[in-house]
Amino acid sequence: MSNIVGKKSGLVWAVHISVFVLVALWLMPTIGLFVSSFRTADQIATSGWWNSLFAQEQNLILRTAAPSTQREEGGVFVIDGNIFSQNGSSVTAAISAWGTSSRAISDFQPGDTAPLGDGAEVTLQENGDYRIESPTEITGSRGERLFITAEVPPEFTLQNYDTVLLSGSSTDSMARAFFNTLTVTIPATIIPIVIAAFAAYALAWMQFPGRALLIAAVVALLVVPLQLALIPLLRLHLEIGIGKGYLGVWLAHTGFGLPLAIYLLRNYMVGLPRDIIECAKVDGATDFQIFTRIILPLSFPALASFAIFQFLWTWNDLLVAKVFLIDATGETTVMTNQIVELLGTRGGNWEILATAAFVSIALPLLVFLFMQRYLVRGLLAGSVKGG
Incomplete structure (x- = not known):
């Protein structure tokens, strides 16, 4: 049952x-x-x-308006305003306690009056409204510092994205790094696919001496760590005049990605129905015509599958970019290296780091979500052979 x-x-x-x-x-x-x-x-x-959707109690250090804003009322010098709007916040929090010293941040309750010295006093309300009164003119260039414990409501801002994407600062902006990464990733994805597609067809359907040895060599290259080839390949680039630049990083990613590409595409192509190819040959089609008109359209799932792998790898790569691309001026900096720079220059600004990290993963997420069906079909390449 x-x-x-x-x-x-x-x-x-x-x-x-x-x-x-x-x-x-x-x-x-x-x-x-x-x-x-x-x-x-x-x-x-x-x-x-x-x-993030709930109010949180926070300890804030805020300043009142500068003494230059004071006015005289009946022989008393007055500075007033709202402590939150004074410090650039659009959110009004409910103050539960406050103080004028870092050693006693909760000595006073909302509505209390605290001495500031020289006869001056400050009164702070629950909604952040304050009033400073002094019998003498208030001097100095900065406002009084107040320590506030408040229940701050949820607040979301687009300022982080403005800083990361639109800032002209070379230490914060990810805009240039975003386009540099696209410049690296797109060619480094297309070039290996084009080369590997021709090689996979030859290894799958063309008969020539040494074919089995070439297939074995491709499989063997899958397990070779790319770190072994980084320095020798860089020395070769320097000797032939390529140096550090986009061409060098494209060739490096192509070389490191070809073994997997050839292996994946060859496994898929060898599983295509033999009858279709034999009939095409009987009709007089050349290998190039068979490849372009029959094999490539039927192999689209495998091509898309490798494209996803290669795109994600090159987009998230840091090691190859560090060796073959990064220069002293930062003109060709990619996003992974830019985030490393942010860790060094803005290590305390977690909101900037979080925004930069999400910007760096947004495009790979979209690529994966829209092409995941091809990824699954490509991973099953060769598991079921046509009749």
């Missing part, structure tokens, strides 16, 4: 639950990075992204 038609076994439900858990674990860091990219530095420092 356990195999009744229409009744799912417990194993099927276990598989579904396992897939759901794996997807959730994969999505959770991405969602967290996305949410953090819209949060302010204070919110990231005081609470996790999962609390």
Whole structure:
């Protein structure tokens, strides 16, 4: 009775639950990075992204208006305003305690009046409104510093993306690095596919001496670490005049990606129906015509599958870019290296780092989501042969 038609076994439900858990674990860091990219530095420092929709208690250090804004009322010098708007915040928080010293940040309650010295006093309300009164003219170039404990409502901002994408600063902007990465990734994905497609067809359907040895060599190259070839290849580039630049990194990615590309495409092509190719040859078609008009259209899933692998690898690459591309001026800096630079120059600005990291993974995510069906079909290449 356990195999009744229409009744799912417990194993099927276990598989579904396992897939759901794996997807959730994969999505959770991405969602967290996305949410953090819209949060302010204070919110990231005081609470996790999962609390972003709830008000959080924060300790803030804010300044009143500068003494240059004071006015005289009945022989008393007055400075007033709102402590939150004074510091560039559009959110009004509910103050629960405040103080005038870092040693006593909660000595006073909203509505209390605290002495500032020289007869001056400050009164702070729950909504952030303050009033400073002094019998003498207030001097100095900066406002008074107040330590505030407040219940801050959720706040999201686009300022992080403005800084990362539109800033003219070479240390913060990811815009140039984004286009540099595209300049590296697109050719480094297309060139290996073109070369590997021709080679895979030859190894799958053309008879010539040494074909088996070439197939064995391709398989052997799959297990060779690319780190072994980095320095010798760079020396070769320098000797022949390529140097460090886009051409060098394109050739490097092409060489490192060809073994997997040839292996994947050859396995797929060899599984295509032999009858189609033999009929084409009987009709007088050349190998080039068979390749362009029959093999390539039928091999699109495998081509797309490798394109995803190669695109993701070159987009997320740092090692090859460091060796073959990075220059002293930063004109050809890619996104992975730019994030490393941000870690060094803006290590405390987690909101900038979170935004830069999400910008760097946004395009690979879109590529993967829109082409994942081809990835699955390509991974199954050669598992089922045509009749």
